[in-house]
């Protein structure tokens with residue numbers, strides 16, 4: 001079994017009450033090192049139930065196997081801030097994938113699939129949170145597609161809140177600083193993706209990039225493909241059951257004045273089969289001002305490495321990369337655009 005150089009961190013000490021401070025400290029040290037070396041790590045015992053993960057992956061496979069007509073039934077409304085629902089990369093795009101995007105469960109922009117209406121996983125026993133909603137008149141019912149996606153979303157938010165608190169401590173910021181700064185959860189979004197199999201001549205699933213948000217969680221199917229760049233070398237993030245990959249994104253790199261890295265990553269498509277993933281973007285609200293915090297610049301006599309910007313302006317530039325792709329990769333707007 002191949003192993004990845006990317007560290008894996010057990011988050012269980014953050015879920016157990018009690019005096020586990022030394023275990024928590026060990027985790028934080030590992031995460032701090034991974035964040036400055038790679039901007040990337042993997043997590044186990046992260047709170048997202050394995051049964052739900054299996055359900056969600058099975059659901060993604062079932063959904064993407066429908067024909068285009070069925071998938072396009074959940075297409076976005078034009079006023080949506082991002083194309084919610086089902087979308088496919090245009091044929092001329094170098095990225096060869098299709099995806100289903102959702103905002104928080106209560107968002108009016110969501111267009112979630114109604115197919116399959118009842119979802120039954122082959123090995124399903126007891127599903128989802130035991131909140132009683134899975135029974136009707138004492139009879140157990142299959143969870144709906146919507147319910148599975150919404151549950152995944154909620155669990156991802158909780159895991160990101162924990163990661164945010166850990167990263168806050170790793171950076172030595174005042175308690176709850178990031179939580180208070182990033183206090184609007186309405187801009188988070190989740191995509192489930194399907195990559196087409198590689199062809200003889202071409203295997204790009206997603207071109208190398210950094211994410212713009214704060215923290216991203218990736219649930220990979222049991223199929224390799226995700227890679228992180230470190231010192232010019234591409235390192236595979238080997239999938240393993242129940243493990244989630246975490247990458248830090250541009251907003252953290254700017255706030256920390258490059259103490260923590262926004263990981264450059266890509267997806268290489270495997271031959272002979274589709275690859276599925278879930279990607280959760282823990283995001284900032286557009287009006288947030290993003291600039292190196294004094295803790296990493298003025299207060300310690302270090303020059304800021306970036307000029308400040310409104311997050312929505314950066315998002316608009318990144319969106320333009322997609323709607324009006326520049327002719328050369330060098331012209332793609334990345335966070336370096338704000339570098340001083």
Ligand SMILES: O=C(O)CCC(=O)C(=O)O
Nearest residue numbers: 193206218226267277279
């Ligand atoms: O599908 C994956 O494994 C990662 C996708 C990704 O990097 C992204 O959507 O930003």
Ligand SMILES: [Fe+2]
Nearest residue numbers: 209210211265
């Ligand atoms: Fe990404």
